[in-house]
Amino acid sequence: MNDTSVVDEVELRGLLDGLLRGPLRQMTPLEQAIFRIRFELYVPDVLRPLVKLYGERPDFAAHLENLLGIVARAYASRPEELRLLDLRRVSEPDWFQQPNMVGYVCYVDRFAGDLAGVKDKIPYLKELGVTYLHLMPLLEPRPGPNDGGYAVMDYREVNPAYGTMNDLRELATALRREGISLCVDLVCNHTAKEHEWACKAVAGDPVYQDYYYFFPDRTLPDQYELTLPEVFPDFAPGNFTYYDTCQRWVWTTFNEYQWDLNYTNPAVLAEMLDIMLFLAHQGVEILRLDAVAFMWKRLKTDCQNQPEAHAILQAFRALTRIAAPGLLFKAEAIVSPDRLLPYLGLGAATNKECEIAYHNSFMVLLWSSLAERRVVLMTHALQNMPDTPVGCAWLTYIRCHDDIGWAVRDEDAAAIGLSGFLHRAFLSDFYSGRFAGTFARGVTFQHNPKTGDRRISGTLASLAGLEAAAEKQDWRETDLAVRRILLLHAMILAFNGIPMIYMGDELGLLNDKRYLDDPNLAEDNRWIHRPRMDWHQAEQRHDWQTLTARIFHATRDMIQASKRTLSLHAEARCYAVWTHNEQVFGLIRDSARGRLLALANFTERDQKVPRHRLHDMGFDGELVDRLEGQTLDSWSDLQLEPYQALWLEKVLEA
Secondary structure (H helix, E strand, O other): OOOOOOOOHHHHHHHHHHHHHOOOOOOOHHHHHHHHHHHHHHHHHHHHHHHHHHOOOOOHHHHHHHHHHHHHHHHHHOOHHHHHHHHHHHHOOOHHHOOOOOEEEEOHHHHHOOHHHHHHOHHHHHHHOOOEEEEOOOEEEOOOOOHHHOOEEEEEEEOOOOOOHHHHHHHHHHHHHOOOEEEEEEEOOEEEOOOHHHHHHHOOOHHHHOOEOEEOOOHHHHHHHOOOOOOEOOOEOOOEEEEOOOOEEEEOOOOOOEEEEOOOOHHHHHHHHHHHHHHHHOOOOEEEEEOHHHOOOOOOOOOOOOHHHHHHHHHHHHHHHHHOOOOEEEEOOOOOHHHHHHHHOOHHHOOOOOOEEEOHHHHHHHHHHHHHOOOHHHHHHHHOOOOOOOOOEEEEEOOOOOOEOOOOOHHHHHHOOOOHHHHHHHHHHHHOOOOOOOOOOOEEEEEEOOOOEEEEEOOHHHHOOHHHHHHHOOHHHHHHHHHHHHHHHHHHHHOOEEEEEEOOOOOOOOOOHHHHHOOOOOOOHHHHHOOOOOHHHHHHHHOOOOHHHHHHHHHHHHHHHHHHOHHHOOOOEEEEEOOOOOOEEEEEEEEOOEEEEEEEEOOOOOEEEOHHHHHHOOOOOEEEEOOOOEEEEOOOOEEEOOOOEEEEEEOOOO
16 A cells, blocks of 8 residues: 555554454455455555545545445445456456447336336347446436436435336346346436435535535626536526525536535545445446536636546545445546546546546547548547547447537547538538438527537437438438448447447437427427337337338347457457548457458448558458458459448458
């Protein structure tokens, strides 16, 4: 264990001995020895961020002792089956990087009604090939509007409409025994104003008032507002709300009913740590840490991506590793590429922050390439992203529950002769259906007239052209739309990380406007791409005369192909390459496990890649397409059909 200027070696030994005599006293000598090893391994990683956050506080040692006590009690109460899972995960640290990891995202009620219903649908998930299930917010939310479940009223209870915490525990067990890891959301940045802590704060309890940001007047809020963006300018302008009940202004980044937590108070970090370990004990294997970019506030900044926010995540990671090393962290940080990589850990924190994070940029670049019918921006932008740390993985996706914000950097656009502002405007017009000749049927979400920002809502199938084709009853357009859907799935499967399929995309579900009938949802058009699962349509997946069957089986076949392809392990280097054709994207996966070239035609016309370019990249002689299992030769130019993808590997001589 390393010395620090705040807590010395002797004090740390004393803390460990106190834990062994206290919360761990009933454990066997072997279990105590395992805890001691983890303590000694991870305490330096605990201290480094905590000293940065709270090292100048006179009560630092007391807060450290409290945090380690939470960890020790969680270790002592860890269920036996989950202790075994911890051992397996530690013995196989790359488990989440392997090509067999395929994710599925859904809302409990919209997928299967309740948690028991989700359990009944495990065979469907297995049929598709899913090994990772992300259930959207399921902890008990406030009644009425709750930002899709992200306004949590009780972190230790499940939404009563979905079931109970016991139901969640049973589901997690059933999934684990079928080889599927459960991921749930943990909202780190804020609670509902009805949360117990907030209610006590409103009642005047100074201890809980320090859990939030309370201001007696607008002096400080006005200073912060000078540099703060608005997340929801249409229906939640500003970042502060006044409450007569406590005669205070409260920091409310997202909605007036979501109160930002004050992590300058170490008691807040301790509360959230305890909740993390509680959820881990229910069998949750992955925590999607929501809104982590907002967790630290600093005047004269946008209060996002501050160094202290990363320190908080590093502390969470190190502390949970001692008690439950099988728990994985997923960072929900929808930020620019240069700010994204730190959430996987850099420098001293490499592989010591979050293990996985959303690759928002890749998602945006895929849609941009489809609209533009050119891959120049995508190729340039990806080539200028740094490599991923070896022990981490991206989460790759086409769509998620959220809107699409056009995170195209001005620098990347300018480098290829585009205006970033105008290109983002073009994408908004194209995918909202305003652009002449567009195939997309999306809707504008949160138009901000100050910045010109116009985000987009819509399902994959509707944005890819299937809805427009159905309107026209045009079979050629229908075929092209299906090809786009499958192309995008091939891309997220080939890229570096865990591919995530949003519920219904495997069936081609279209925009659903029935959300307008619910007054709690009607003002938020993101519900247009959060449809209820159409199980009648799902039953058609085995009827080969339907588009549903074509999309489902092609997607499932690609998933199976990815699981057989060792070169898709997330430790492989992943880099974009120029193909000498601006309509065809190229991506190489390179490691000791193999070398793969993914090619993708982003147009509705046949395209070719010159044979000399294939040879330059080392793909000469006989090639095999891992997607279709077909053998190709590289002695002539390579032909790609409209929206076709190929995963090419060189056939090695025996």
